[in-house]
Amino acid sequence: MKREDSTILNKYGKDPGFKVPENYFADFNQRMAEMLPDVEITPVDVKPTMWQRLKPFAYLAAMFAGVWCMMSVFSHFTNTSNLNGVSAVAEKMQDDNSNVDDFIMSGSVSDYDILSYEDSVAMSNEENFSDEE
Amino acid sequence: MAAREKYDEALVVEQLHDPKLCKIAFGKVIEHYSSQLYWQIRRMVIDHDDANDVLQNTFLKAWTNIDNFRGDAKLSTWLYKIAINESITFVNKKKVMNQLSIDDDESFLVNQLESDEWFDGDQAQINLQKAIATLPEKQRLVFNLRYYDEMKYDEMSEILGTSEGALKASYHHAVKKIEQYLGENE
Numbered sequence: 001m002k003r004e005d006s007t008i009l010n011k012y013g014k015d016p017g018f019k020v021p022e023n024y025f026a027d028f029n030q031r032m033a034e035m036l037p038d039v040e041i042t043p044v045d046v047k048p049t050m051w052q053r054l055k056p057f058a059y060l061a062a063m064f065a066g067v068w069c070m071m072s073v074f075s076h077f078t079n080t081s082n083l084n085g086v087s088a089v090a091e092k093m094q095d096d097n098s099n100v101d102d103f104i105m106s107g108s109v110s111d112y113d114i115l116s117y118e119d120s121v122a123m124s125n126e127e128n129f130s131d132e133e
Numbered sequence: 134m135a136a137r138e139k140y141d142e143a144l145v146v147e148q149l150h151d152p153k154l155c156k157i158a159f160g161k162v163i164e165h166y167s168s169q170l171y172w173q174i175r176r177m178v179i180d181h182d183d184a185n186d187v188l189q190n191t192f193l194k195a196w197t198n199i200d201n202f203r204g205d206a207k208l209s210t211w212l213y214k215i216a217i218n219e220s221i222t223f224v225n226k227k228k229v230m231n232q233l234s235i236d237d238d239e240s241f242l243v244n245q246l247e248s249d250e251w252f253d254g255d256q257a258q259i260n261l262q263k264a265i266a267t268l269p270e271k272q273r274l275v276f277n278l279r280y281y282d283e284m285k286y287d288e289m290s291e292i293l294g295t296s297e298g299a300l301k302a303s304y305h306h307a308v309k310k311i312e313q314y315l316g317e318n319e
Contacts (some may be wrong), residue, residue: 005280005308008315012261014281018175019253025168032159032167032189036196041152 140165146204157289159196167192169282170216177220178227179242179262181251187223191216201240211294217274222255242266264314268307274301276307 148158175184194215229239243263246252278284286297309312
């Protein structure tokens, strides 16, 4: 794209024709540095504090902790809905002291199953009772 | 010859606020910026001796106010601002001393150019400087910063406190006026 100042640039260039004495800048720099008066400088602690340095890492750790918590909660809910396999339930049911409430609560047992189970328990109790007699 | 130490602005700004290192750090600032500030000042005041005085005042002002510089803006922006203000103040003072109107830039600056022993430009360069001298102060500043220093508009905007759009418009008008002046006076 053509520069809007190209007409001037092509004809006159960038040298304005100004000159400086030889070694002007080196002399000026030295002279200027020497003539600086004493001034009062208030020290500024530009070094970051410990917290400022650790802040990004703390935020990163908090973010990972949050993600981990969310994953744990999600994992917990998905696992309980699976009952973790039928064999675990069977083992639990064979135990006399077992409580089948958890299994029933899971929603995998129908009313018919519960009634059948109660009948079988009643019959077993009756048999035990008659044996004792 | 010893190798020139690399200029690290972040480090220098940090050292400027350390009472033990501030003077050495400011020496590095002078070394790094003296040339670019000088040429900006020189294009404003034209005469070498005047540019030398204004550059000296610029650094003295920066040094005595160094405690106020907190690094919010770039050091170059801050120094340019001081240099431009010092140049404008100087030119206006000198015009008052010469009993000229504040708006009478052209004749004043052309006289400066013709009497400066450190100007050895040809007629074309004199004509261009005369054309630049006809511009209003702000347009002259914008033209010099853009044409000679190729400064970006966003940086110029920070220095001059004007929107980039307004600066682009200023530059456009400046170029057109210079072209017109040169067309009429060649």
